[in-house]
Amino acid sequence: MSSAAVVPSSKSQTVWYFILLALASLIWSGQGIAVKFLDPHLGPIAITFLPFYVTTLLFVPLLLRMRRKRG
Amino acid sequence: MTWGISKSLASNGSILNLLIPVISAVLASIMLKEKLTLLRSASLAIGLLGVAFLSMSDFRQASFGSMKYLTGNVLIFGGCFGSSFYNVYCKGLMQKFQEIEILIYSYITASLFSIPLLIWAEPFHFHSLFGFDAKAILAFLFLAFFMYGASMLLFFKALQHLDVTTASTSLYLVPVFGVVLAATLLGERLSPTALAGAAIVLISTILVVRYDTSY
Numbered sequence: 310m311s312s313a314a315v316v317p318s319s320k321s322q323t324v325w326y327f328i329l330l331a332l333a334s335l336i337w338s339g340q341g342i343a344v345k346f347l348d349p350h351l352g353p354i355a356i357t358f359l360p361f362y363v364t365t366l367l368f369v370p371l372l373l374r375m376r377r378k379r380g
Numbered sequence: 381m382t383w384g385i386s387k388s389l390a391s392n393g394s395i396l397n398l399l400i401p402v403i404s405a406v407l408a409s410i411m412l413k414e415k416l417t418l419l420r421s422a423s424l425a426i427g428l429l430g431v432a433f434l435s436m437s438d439f440r441q442a443s444f445g446s447m448k449y450l451t452g453n454v455l456i457f458g459g460c461f462g463s464s465f466y467n468v469y470c471k472g473l474m475q476k477f478q479e480i481e482i483l484i485y486s487y488i489t490a491s492l493f494s495i496p497l498l499i500w501a502e503p504f505h506f507h508s509l510f511g512f513d514a515k516a517i518l519a520f521l522f523l524a525f526f527m528y529g530a531s532m533l534l535f536f537k538a539l540q541h542l543d544v545t546t547a548s549t550s551l552y553l554v555p556v557f558g559v560v561l562a563a564t565l566l567g568e569r570l571s572p573t574a575l576a577g578a579a580i581v582l583i584s585t586i587l588v589v590r591y592d593t594s595y
């Protein structure tokens with residue numbers, strides 16, 4: 310598998326992508342608190358997978374729309 | 381990873397998680413032929429030092445020598461390796477597919493394969509959901525919409541344009557934001573060591589943003 314980098318054309322674009330990464334990291338850092346709030350109600354595997362299934366169900370219409378656009 | 385932590389210590393899990401960017405960098409250099417330059421290696425090392433400062437309490441409570449936690453530690457490491465492999469492999473797939481497609485197809489696959497695991501390891505009853513208080517509902521929605529949804533879309537968008545090694549250094553910002561959130565939302569005190577750790581992690585991030593041109 311060869312490198313698949315799409316090269317950012319400017320330093321400001323690189324900074325922009327790092328801002329996206331920082332936002333993602335900020336969201337991920339909240340996982341511990343969310344898990345603490347769910348812990349009294351669900352087991353660890355259910356906490357991991359049940360929200361994941363909801364996200365998957367939300368994404369499916371998006372995928373179908375993309376495939377319909379492509380034809 | 382969750383399974384491993386249940387058989388080990390949360391501290392062990394937190395420390396082993398710090399290896400994800402390092403494992404990602406190594407796998408990316410093998411699978412994607414990404415350059416592991418001196419700058420990137422230094423940034424990873426400095427970031428690792430920073431999160432080590434942030435994780436001092438975890439190091440004090442950790443136990444890697446005990447056979448009792450060996451199975452759990454191996455499972456956690458397997459989870460870390462899987463996470464790294466996922467990022468690197470998806471980067472390779474971006475030659476042929478859009479990042480959103482890769483994300484959704486991987487989620488559909490993981491969902492289908494995980495259902496038997498959930499049923500076997502932790503039989504679930506729907507009535508548990510009706511016992512949710514407001515905090516639990518918000519936490520569930522946060523995980524569904526932001527944790528697994530928005531954050532992964534942001535990460536994959538950036539990953540399409542940056543090398544995995546470079547993008548992985550941003551993972552060290554997670555414990556930085558973690559301690560800031562703990563201080564602001566849970567009222568936990570920020571120790572001088574944690575502040576020093578956060579500053580070191582930020583330095584490693586700035587290094588790679590400012591000076592990395594090895595795409």
